[in-house]
Amino acid sequence: MNPLSNGPISFRRVVPGSALTTKKQVIPVVSAKLVLKDTLGAWKVRWGIGRSRYRVDPGLYALGSPIAESPVMVTANYKLTFDALRKELAGIDSWILVLDTKGVNVWCAAGKGTFGTGELIRRLGLTELKKFVTHRTLILPQLGAVGVAAHELAKATGFRVVYGPVRAGDIPAFLAAGMKKDEGMRLVRFGLYDRMAIAPLELSQAWPYVAAAFGLAVLLPLLERTLDAVSFGRHLLVFVSPLVVGTLVFPALLPYLPFRAFVAKGAVLGFIWTVVLSLILGLGLWEGVAYFLVAGSIIAFIAMNYTGSSTYTGLAGARLEVKYGLPVLIAAALVGVALAAFHFVPLFIGGHFS
Numbered sequence: 001m002n003p004l005s006n007g008p009i010s011f012r013r014v015v016p017g018s019a020l021t022t023k024k025q026v027i028p029v030v031s032a033k034l035v036l037k038d039t040l041g042a043w044k045v046r047w048g049i050g051r052s053r054y055r056v057d058p059g060l061y062a063l064g065s066p067i068a069e070s071p072v073m074v075t076a077n078y079k080l081t082f083d084a085l086r087k088e089l090a091g092i093d094s095w096i097l098v099l100d101t102k103g104v105n106v107w108c109a110a111g112k113g114t115f116g117t118g119e120l121i122r123r124l125g126l127t128e129l130k131k132f133v134t135h136r137t138l139i140l141p142q143l144g145a146v147g148v149a150a151h152e153l154a155k156a157t158g159f160r161v162v163y164g165p166v167r168a169g170d171i172p173a174f175l176a177a178g179m180k181k182d183e184g185m186r187l188v189r190f191g192l193y194d195r196m197a198i199a200p201l202e203l204s205q206a207w208p209y210v211a212a213a214f215g216l217a218v219l220l221p222l223l224e225r226t227l228d229a230v231s232f233g234r235h236l237l238v239f240v241s242p243l244v245v246g247t248l249v250f251p252a253l254l255p256y257l258p259f260r261a262f263v264a265k266g267a268v269l270g271f272i273w274t275v276v277l278s279l280i281l282g283l284g285l286w287e288g289v290a291y292f293l294v295a296g297s298i299i300a301f302i303a304m305n306y307t308g309s310s311t312y313t314g315l316a317g318a319r320l321e322v323k324y325g326l327p328v329l330i331a332a333a334l335v336g337v338a339l340a341a342f343h344f345v346p347l348f349i350g351g352h353f354s
Helices: 036-046 079-087 106-112 117-127 142-147 150-157 168-176 192-197 199-205 207-224 229-256 262-281 285-308 315-342
Strands: 019-021 026-030 059-063 072-076 094-099 137-140 160-163
Touching (some): 072 079, 079 094, 137 142, 142 160, 192 199, 199 229, 199 285, 285 315
Antiparallel strands (some): 019 026
16 A cells, blocks of 8 residues: 555655645655755764754655655654765665754764654654554664663554664665664774764864964964064964864874773873974973973863764763863863973973974
């Protein structure tokens, strides 16, 4: 039976951009093909532009020409997540049930409770999904499992949950195998591409500090009355490099840095960078110590921010890092500033950088 041809549903053109209409709702028909607007939108949100507004309306969507037996995929209303799902469903007629996760991706929303049992039950009722499908199976992303109690959902709605692959790209193979996952589909991978994909957002959020660092790189040579290209370049390296190392180098080296806590990994990277910079600029021992306490704290703080974007840790671990790591970083930075300001003024005015 095709629910689009009888009952309370009137059939219109099932093409992307059109809609299926019922007495109570309009069901948008979407395509698996992403257009230029989608690509530009993804690029902007990676740089933090319009991140909080990058969402689709929650509800039921038709991809292709789904029928009553077509699979139902459940996802978040963060548009980057929605697009990542639909582009992998090329050639697969399906229903997409979008939950209201307040524009947050599945993994984070599951931890916050918005990709959860209550919202899923509510959305099934609002969309009247039972009128569109003859089966009672919902395919949820594996990373959303923590937010959904399958037994409560089944008791309340009659729908059962099947957890799909971690990555949307494995969904076609998953469906072809009769909704069975192999070990590769269960594996959470966080390779170099995934780690660097989140770096632009961290870098965009650091722009006020980058601007301040540029200002210091100009101000201090002016105080020295030695504002030339070499002096500016040296000061720029000193003040801007910790931000670049923290936002770009840290995610690239994440798996190779020792310790489990991100704040400790960042401190190690800060120490390595201090040694490198000391060799480049010829810093003395105590100058290097002062620089490490300040720059190392900055790098470690930025590294700690990555706990919310990584598969290496969870909410409890992130909270522990903030609780114990942040006071240590603040104290270390203040000690470093004091050393530089009161004992090693040549580190900033004159000395090696002029």
